[in-house]
């Protein structure tokens with residue numbers, strides 16, 4: 451299994467795509483790509499999410515596409531079958547971690563406590579999603595964790611925006627930052643792809659200044 455940080459490219463950003471249809475997903479992904487984004491996470495929170503992953507893979511092959519909100523073995527397998535190139539979960543249990551590992555895909559399982567981090571480490575995982583980042587202590591919490599878990603690097607997600615992005619990107623134990631702020635639900639509903647490109651461009655500019663993916 452490759453580490454997620456090794457397959458990500460470009461700015462250290464992993465925006466979320468939540469789409470109702472494959473064509474909507476492709477439009478969002480394309481708007482992000484035009485704004486400099488190289489990797490996206492399609493969350494499994496809509497009935498067509500798996501089809502959205504396949505459609506983006508086929509129509510924008512330059513993008514790296516992963517699946518988020520993986521909550522079961524079935525989700526992990528279905529995401530792989532749909533063409534996901536990596537997996538992200540909001541939570542960690544031994545069964546869920548094993549199911550994600552069994553796919554052989556790069557992964558970032560979700561944690562928010564030292565005990566969950568220790569459990570992930572016991573299973574050999576050192577790249578983890580920190581979720582929900584802002585509500586779980588934000589960048590001060592990640593700083594506190596860095597001295598204890600020196601080998602762990604995080605993808606903070608949850609409550610991140612252009613306003614607080616730089617405080618996360620500045621941390622050594624952050625390898626990529628995730629979130630939905632570049633594709634606001636209102637912009638998606640109004641098909642305002644220009645706004646999504648502009649928000650992606652702003653985030654990309656900041657990220658390239660502070661950090662690039664490996």
Ligand code: 3PG
Pocket residue numbers: 466493518581607608609610628629630631
């Ligand atoms: C996730 O799926 O990781 C979160 O819903 C993203 O949180 P945000 O919408 O606050 O960025």
